[in-house]
Amino acid sequence: TNGSAPAVPSDQYDSLYLSPVTVGSSTLHLDFDTGSSDLWVFSSLQAQSSLVGHDYYMVDPAKEKQGYTWKISYGDGSGASGKVYADKVVVGGVTATAQAVEAATAVSAQFTQDVDTDGLLGLAMSTLNTVKPQQQKTFFDTVLKQLAQPLFAVDLKYHAAGSYDFGFIDKSKYTGAINYVNADTSKGWWGVSATAYSIGNASTSATVSGILDTGTTLLYVDTPIVKAYYAKVKGSKMDNTQGGYVFPCSATLPDFSLTIGGVKQIVPGKHINYSPTSAGNCFGGIQTNDGIGFSILGDIFLKSKYVIHEMGSTPRIGFAQQ
Numbered sequence: 001t002n003g004s005a006p007a008v009p010s011d012q013y014d015s016l017y018l019s020p021v022t023v024g025s026s027t028l029h030l031d032f033d034t035g036s037s038d039l040w041v042f043s044s045l046q047a048q049s050s051l052v053g054h055d056y057y058m059v060d061p062a063k064e065k066q067g068y069t070w071k072i073s074y075g076d077g078s079g080a081s082g083k084v085y086a087d088k089v090v091v092g093g094v095t096a097t098a099q100a101v102e103a104a105t106a107v108s109a110q111f112t113q114d115v116d117t118d119g120l121l122g123l124a125m126s127t128l129n130t131v132k133p134q135q136q137k138t139f140f141d142t143v144l145k146q147l148a149q150p151l152f153a154v155d156l157k158y159h160a161a162g163s164y165d166f167g168f169i170d171k172s173k174y175t176g177a178i179n180y181v182n183a184d185t186s187k188g189w190w191g192v193s194a195t196a197y198s199i200g201n202a203s204t205s206a207t208v209s210g211i212l213d214t215g216t217t218l219l220y221v222d223t224p225i226v227k228a229y230y231a232k233v234k235g236s237k238m239d240n241t242q243g244g245y246v247f248p249c250s251a252t253l254p255d256f257s258l259t260i261g262g263v264k265q266i267v268p269g270k271h272i273n274y275s276p277t278s279a280g281n282c283f284g285g286i287q288t289n290d291g292i293g294f295s296i297l298g299d300i301f302l303k304s305k306y307v308i309h310e311m312g313s314t315p316r317i318g319f320a321q322q
């Protein structure tokens, strides 16, 4: 069976995208995350005070995988932990009958405060799954064999609802050719590298190695590239208080592209104005990857593309223009 689930922006800035998922008998709104590999949910195991505003999974002790635990921390410092159950999970009509459902006993403040997010559904490699004593499969790995094709496609949109397709490529969601490159899955992520970047019409050769990550809001690349980009934005500056590059909200932002597999993958300048700050300027969608060690091609990069993640004998990534 194939299927498709909507990806709805959680707020007016596309901070994250939420998709409806049936877990047991509840429908929860989860953040599909190609940068991690745990399916975890807010649950009845948490203190009631943590559940205010959230939909949550009502655990059934009969379904518990006894002695199994999980604990995850994300690149942005957020995290969660808990116990593990085996239950039915349905995404867009695709059913995993005994999926490992990681029920939270504790979650970090970033998650408690975000009342729209009821958990995450990881779509990176199962080798990054945190469940002990036995690592568990992602939803995608669990349903892989029932899909017509071993792939899912990501169609995130700018300030609009997109979708995640499982098992098929939807020709109505892109124009032109799909450009495929091999994925580097050796570190558990959907790794990809670029051979050049461009700012406006000027191209520069450079190696940009990074991961595709729907769970990260912005586009994080090497500092020299970020400096070169904002040098083209009048009035831009690095603002440590805001935690990154900011600029006047009236600024015209140049397009940015990464050349992947010989094809320029363009991010429209408009997409790089992420949100207004509390200081009256605007926060950039491109920021430095200082301290991360690689680039993260997050939602700012993804929301102009239809991106196919194919787990064939050789994992591949396909890029097409929306």
Ligand SMILES: O=C(CCCl)NNC1=[NH+]CCN1
Binding pocket: 033, 035, 036, 073, 074, 075, 076, 078, 213, 215, 216, 296
């Ligand atoms: O953790 C990361 C970065 C991997 Cl290098 N992405 N996924 C995610 N989920 C919630 C916050 N960020």
